[in-house]
Amino acid sequence: xxxxxxxAAVAIDAGDLPMGGGLLALLRPxxxxxxxxxVLAVNSLRDGxxxxxxxxxxxxRHEYLGHDxxxxxxxxxxxxxxxxxxxxxxxxxxxxxxxxxxxxxxxxSAEQVLSAVPMPQDADATSGFAPRGAxxxxxxxxxxxxxxxxxxxxxxxxxxxxxxxxxxxxxxNRDIAWDQLPSHDPDLERALDQVFTFLAENELSALxxxxxxxxxxxxxxxEVAMFLSTQMADEARHIDVFxxxxxxxxxxxxxxxxxxxxxxxxxxxxxDFTEAxxxxxxxxxxxxxxxxxxxxxxxxDEVTADIVRRARNDETRHVHFGQxxxxxxxxxxxxxxxxxxxxxxxxxxxxxxxxxVPDALQDGLTILAAGSTSPPAVARGHDAxxxxxxxxxxxxTKRLEHAGFTSEQAQTLSELHTPxxx
Amino acid sequence: MAADETILLGAVAYDPKVVAxxxxxxxxxxxxxxxxxxxxxxxxxxxxxxxxxxxxxxAWNTPLAHVRVQHHTQGKSLSLGMRDSDQDFHSRxxxxxxxxxxxxGDLAGKTLAVGSRDSTQARILPLHFLKQAGADLDEVxxxxxxxxxxxxxxxxxxxxxxxxxxRNGDAQAGTIGDLIWVLEQTAGHIDTGLIQSVWTSPGFDxxxxxxxxxLDAAKIERFTMALFAMTWDNPAHRRLLxxxxxxxxxxxxxxxxxxxRAAVEDQSYPI
Ligand SMILES: [Fe+2]
Ligand SMILES: [Fe+2]
Numbered sequence: 001x002x003x004x005x006x007x008a009a010v011a012i013d014a015g016d017l018p019m020g021g022g023l024l025a026l027l028r029p030x031x032x033x034x035x036x037x038x039v040l041a042v043n044s045l046r047d048g049x050x051x052x053x054x055x056x057x058x059x060x061r062h063e064y065l066g067h068d069x070x071x072x073x074x075x076x077x078x079x080x081x082x083x084x085x086x087x088x089x090x091x092x093x094x095x096x097x098x099x100x101x102x103x104x105x106x107x108x109s110a111e112q113v114l115s116a117v118p119m120p121q122d123a124d125a126t127s128g129f130a131p132r133g134a135x136x137x138x139x140x141x142x143x144x145x146x147x148x149x150x151x152x153x154x155x156x157x158x159x160x161x162x163x164x165x166x167x168x169x170x171x172x173n174r175d176i177a178w179d180q181l182p183s184h185d186p187d188l189e190r191a192l193d194q195v196f197t198f199l200a201e202n203e204l205s206a207l208x209x210x211x212x213x214x215x216x217x218x219x220x221x222x223e224v225a226m227f228l229s230t231q232m233a234d235e236a237r238h239i240d241v242f243x244x245x246x247x248x249x250x251x252x253x254x255x256x257x258x259x260x261x262x263x264x265x266x267x268x269x270x271x272d273f274t275e276a277x278x279x280x281x282x283x284x285x286x287x288x289x290x291x292x293x294x295x296x297x298x299x300x301d302e303v304t305a306d307i308v309r310r311a312r313n314d315e316t317r318h319v320h321f322g323q324x325x326x327x328x329x330x331x332x333x334x335x336x337x338x339x340x341x342x343x344x345x346x347x348x349x350x351x352x353x354x355x356x357v358p359d360a361l362q363d364g365l366t367i368l369a370a371g372s373t374s375p376p377a378v379a380r381g382h383d384a385x386x387x388x389x390x391x392x393x394x395x396x397t398k399r400l401e402h403a404g405f406t407s408e409q410a411q412t413l414s415e416l417h418t419p420x421x422x
Numbered sequence: 423m424a425a426d427e428t429i430l431l432g433a434v435a436y437d438p439k440v441v442a443x444x445x446x447x448x449x450x451x452x453x454x455x456x457x458x459x460x461x462x463x464x465x466x467x468x469x470x471x472x473x474x475x476x477x478x479x480x481a482w483n484t485p486l487a488h489v490r491v492q493h494h495t496q497g498k499s500l501s502l503g504m505r506d507s508d509q510d511f512h513s514r515x516x517x518x519x520x521x522x523x524x525x526x527g528d529l530a531g532k533t534l535a536v537g538s539r540d541s542t543q544a545r546i547l548p549l550h551f552l553k554q555a556g557a558d559l560d561e562v563x564x565x566x567x568x569x570x571x572x573x574x575x576x577x578x579x580x581x582x583x584x585x586x587x588x589r590n591g592d593a594q595a596g597t598i599g600d601l602i603w604v605l606e607q608t609a610g611h612i613d614t615g616l617i618q619s620v621w622t623s624p625g626f627d628x629x630x631x632x633x634x635x636x637l638d639a640a641k642i643e644r645f646t647m648a649l650f651a652m653t654w655d656n657p658a659h660r661r662l663l664x665x666x667x668x669x670x671x672x673x674x675x676x677x678x679x680x681x682x683r684a685a686v687e688d689q690s691y692p693i
Pocket of ligand 2: 206235285314315318
């Protein structure tokens with residue numbers, strides 16, 4: 001007793017609190033701060049507390065070392081109980097202390113948090129949903145997360161892109177000047193409605209495809225899941241705004257083509273996160289940037305132009321994240337070049353025989369670019385559409401080269417890309 | 423089936439979780455090279471009879487069942503292991519704070535709530551120890567809660583009944599095990615202004631794995647090897663240990679059952 005007393009690292013004043021009356025709220029946190037083997041002194045006015053403390057220590061695998069006998073008959077005499085912390089259920093990892101995130105210009109960004117609490121190289125599937133930086137008790141169950149490696153999952157830019165995404169959210173209900181949408185010639189409106197039907201269908205796939213990866217990402221890389229959640233919110237808004245546009249001009253939805261359906265299924269069936277980022281974001285959404293620019297350039301009214309401009313701003317972020325994700329993964333795993341190329345070829349094989357750009361979309365884009373159905377205008381529209389395909393190919397090739405492919409590889413892969421654009 | 427290497431263990435189904443516990447332990451033992459299966463009994467009397475008849479290899483027994491097995495084998499039965507939480511159990515005398523009872527000597531004329539007649543910690547041993555501590559039990563009105571008889575107090579139901587009788591004033595005092603007392607406090611179920619513990623019994627031990635003296639030595643070896651290899655920090659083991667209410671399996675010890683043997687004899691408890 002006297003030996004242990006001198007080693008007591010921490011003492012708490014427990015007043016006359018009984019075990020069932022609040023004592024544990026003082027005792028447990030105090031023990032938490034001790035290393036295994038550390039001794040806690042509990043100064044108590046409570047009679048007979050030793051019997052409860054010794055049972056509690058037994059249950060919790062601490063060691064009850066004993067107590068100083070009360071001195072004198074005075075009821076207010078304090079008894080000192082000594083407990084030695086056991087070594088079961090010791091939370092793993094360093095306890096965060098002195099954390100004081102400093103705001104900059106009144107702002108506290110996810111990027112600042114990431115730099116204060118960096119992501120680990122590898123993540124442990126038994127830490128479950130414990131936030132990065134929390135101490136984790138051992139013995140928790142294994143979670144089914146299989147995206148557990150930073151180099152494959154989490155590019156360093158992710159927190160900054162998340163901050164940007166949150167700041168850039170807009171509202172398809174309030175922010176579009178719906179009351180200023182003019183009426184168009186029915187043929188032109190039908191062409192627009194077909195284009196927006198196609199866009200909405202592709203946006204649906206862009207919502208569903210990343211959702212399949214969110215639940216597989218280890219929470220140590222939560223910023224990736226958080227970014228994808230903003231991407232999914234963006235896609236939800238795009239679906240919403242495109243369908244609203246298609247139904248606001250006196251027409252209604254057009255046709256969903258079998259080519260589009262086949263192409264989007266090959267995206268939905270991807271199970272590799274980096275392959276999906278490559279095919280969906282770098283190649284698909286990248287190609288959509290050119291498509292949305294084309295629609296904006298030829299839009300017959302400012303409301304329609306505003307809608308696709310807003311969507312393109314969001315898509316630029318999605319493409320950016322896809323590119324940094326793929327570049328980051330390629331930098332750590334060069335075998336990935338071959339895998340990504342194989343993924344493009346597999347998809348091209350699955351799309352073989354599906355034909356070119358869906359007919360209804362071709363016609364819709366041509367009439368949109370023509371602005372009317374007069375034959376000379378349609379001839380110009382047709383040229384514009386052909387120029388769009390060339391532009392898409394050029395930019396896709398650039399994005400592939402930017403990712404690290406040779407210009408020859410980039411050329412081939414771009415040509416193999418789906419005629420559905422996404 | 424003399425060639426059957428499967429260890430057959432008996433346990434009492436005092437709670438639905440018992441199925442999960444022993445199915446988990448069965449799978450763990452089988453994966454650890456100790457072929458294993460179990461049967462469940464509805465009460466300890468049937469389980470002890472089955473062990474004595476050689477129908478099961480090992481019985482997971484309460485202290486009362488353990489003492490009974492030892493009695494019927496003239497002390498030759500084998501004790502194979504126990505939970506860490508089975509060692510140094512105590513009973514408590516819990517009283518209403520308005521009863522004026524300070525200890526065993528103040529019980530005369532009062533109503534004492536007690537647990538099931540086959541509960542070691544809530545009935546047999548506290549009455550034994552209270553008598554030793556000077557309580558005149560002839561002057562005490564017993565309020566017994568004979569719930570889950572045959573389960574030897576495993577369910578804890580009768581101890582919860584004792585606490586409820588104290589809360590609603592049906593009794594001024596009651597006896598329960600200290601584990602329930604601390605767990606109920608830890609769970610925030612006790613109004614410490616209304617009831618408190620005023621006396622703690624001497625220590626005694628709880629459950630034990632019992633086997634007949636002629637059990638195959640290889641089975642014993644495989645059983646104890648696998649049992650003591652379970653660790654709290656292994657998630658698969660931890661789930662089972664938590665369910666069974668322990669953190670570590672311990673080697674057996676016999677001195678913790680002396681008081682129960684004496685109590686059974688003193689109370690002429692049918693054994
Ligand atoms: Fe989108
Ligand atoms: Fe997108």
